Amino acid sequence: MNIVESVVTQIQGLSSSATDIAALHTYLKQADESLHTESARLLPFLDHLDPSIHSLGFSLSVYCRLVVSVCKRFKDQVMLLKAPMQGVAAMLSAVRKLQSSSAHLTTLHPEFLQLCLLSKSYKTGLSVLEDDIFEVDQPRDLFLYCYYGGMMCIGQKRFQKALELLHNVVTAPMSSINAIAVEAYKKYILVSLIHQGQFSTSLPKYASSAAQRNLKNFCQPYIELANSYSTGKIAELETYVQTSREKFESDNNLGLVKQVLSSMYKRNIQRLTQTYLTLSLQDIANTVQLNSPKEAEMHVLQMIQDGEIYATINQKDGMVRFLEDPEQYKTCEMIKHIDSSIQRMMELSKKLTTMDELMSCDPLYLAKAGRERQRFDFDDFDTVPQKFNI
Incomplete structure (x- = not known):
């Protein structure tokens, strides 16, 4: 039995007489330091206590709820003032104080990440996303934490981490589809296309039956976008994006969709590296449907810089030489x-x-x-x- 369960048991057992109350008071004094460390975990156990019977123990638990309530009101106020940056540092401090350990997800985590998103304080938000979470008080907190965290990683172009967080939302246990999972699935499709160049509509078997049955139905334009992307035909993809532009824009995903379009050029260039040793910039432009050799050169240079391909460009004759991965894994x-x-x-x-x-x-x-x-x-x-x- 952990400290929180032990405390609740003592509160329930020592609340019927004056002698019991005195003994409980002594016990709670002795457990004060442990209670402070485990304070955030007391919230889910409030339902096991009756304020009219367990007033002493209940009052200790209530202070945690008051802290959370004050922090959320504070967040609402800085949002009302349109000054989310002013709440970031204070909310991070509150998160760390409520946490029993770095593996504990508090109800203030999503509030903090939302402020970071609105103020574009991505690096500050990333500080909590590096923690491995193993303890969650409320399911909704996990959904929002992973969704906001995924959006933050997208903003920093940390697509691998974004995929991990969005995947957690989509596959988390749920008895019915919720709006957070639907929005996460839309972004999950887009980020998969940008980062991996492909997307599979099959969810793992451990995903909830609700997600298995219904997610695709709420995200048809995105499924069709992925199908169009898989053909490798940029013109068809551009046409589809134009016809569905209003839908993507209303979802606030048009920026990501444009990145999907841009990534198709990269995928098509990467396919060329599997076939050719050398190729002219003009041939690359023609093959991947870019407007000019100069535009092809810009794409190739950016991909070299990002480590997505290994190549050299001869400026004199406009030839690109594709190379093997130089990494020997021995440094x-x-x-x-x-x-x-x-x-x-x-x-x-x-x-x-x-x-x-x-x-x-x-x-x-x-x-x-x-x-x-x-x-x-x-x-x-x-x-x-x-x-x-x-």
Whole structure:
């Protein structure tokens, strides 16, 4: 039994007489430091307490709710003043104080990320997105945290991390489709096309049945965009974007859609590297339907800079020479990077093992797992975007 459950049990058991109240007061004084550390976790347990019976214990729990309420009112005020930047530092401080650990997602996380988005304080927001979350008080907080976090990563063009967060929204347990999941799925499609050059409409088997059945129906224009993208024909894709422009604009996704269009040029150039060793800028422009060799050169140079292709350009004759990946995976920097990734995976593995052991003893989980066993096998592979790319 953890400290929070122990406290609630003591409050329920020591609230019937003056002697009990005195004993409870002593107990709560002794547990003061632990209560402060675990304060955010008390919120979900308020429903187990009756203010008329457990007034002493309830008052300690209520202060957490008051802190959250004050912080949310504060956020509403800076929003009303159209000055979200003024609330970022204070909200981050509140988040850190309410957290029992860096793995704990509080109800203030989404509020903080929303302020960061509105004030374009992306780097500040990214500071909380680096934490691995294992404890969540309310499901809605997780949906909003991952959705806002995905938008923030998109703003910084950290598409791999954005895919991971949006994937979490789309595959999170849900009994019915919610608006957050629908909007996340739209962006998930677009970011997949931009970053990976493809999109699969098949959700993993562990995604909720509600998501499996309904998400595609709410996102048909985006599904059709992905289908058009897969043909590799830029003219057809441009035509479709123009005919559906109003829909994308009303969803506030037109900027991402334009990036999808731009990424098709890159994908088509990358395909050329698999066929040719050398090619003129004029041929590249003709093949991928760019307006001029100069425009082709700009795309190639940007892709070289971003590490998306390896090539050299001869300015005299306008020829592009495609090269092999020069990375030999034997530099000190690469070894450190690999070692860091391995260490992180080992730490995550330990945490997962601990969580698995705890869940294996939970009667409610065991009962549900027995009912759900036929839905999927543990051999089904996860399609979550990989986080440990080397």
